[in-house]
Amino acid sequence: xxxxxxxxxxxxxxxxxxxxxxxxxDFGTPVEIVEDIFGGKDKYTEAIREMQxxxxxxx
Numbered sequence: 001x002x003x004x005x006x007x008x009x010x011x012x013x014x015x016x017x018x019x020x021x022x023x024x025x026d027f028g029t030p031v032e033i034v035e036d037i038f039g040g041k042d043k044y045t046e047a048i049r050e051m052q053x054x055x056x057x058x059x
Contacts, residue, residue, distance in 0.1 A: 002051065016044065 004018075019030040027033050038044040 001048070005051070005055075014048065016041065 004024075016030045016034050019025075019033050024030070024033060027037065034041055034044045038047055
């Protein structure tokens with residue numbers, strides 16, 4: 001996810017439909033990825049937001 005975000009920006013990972021491309025398809029369908037790996041859509045969205053906020057943390 002981080003590589004895709006770095007290459008294409010946040011819009012590339014906000015929609016779970018965007019998980020329907022390689023290399024994400026190696027892990028299953030978008031629904032399988034969101035449900036099995038992240039534990040549901042809310043947790044997927046939370047993980048994306050957390051990743052984004054950590055990338056932009058300033059000291």
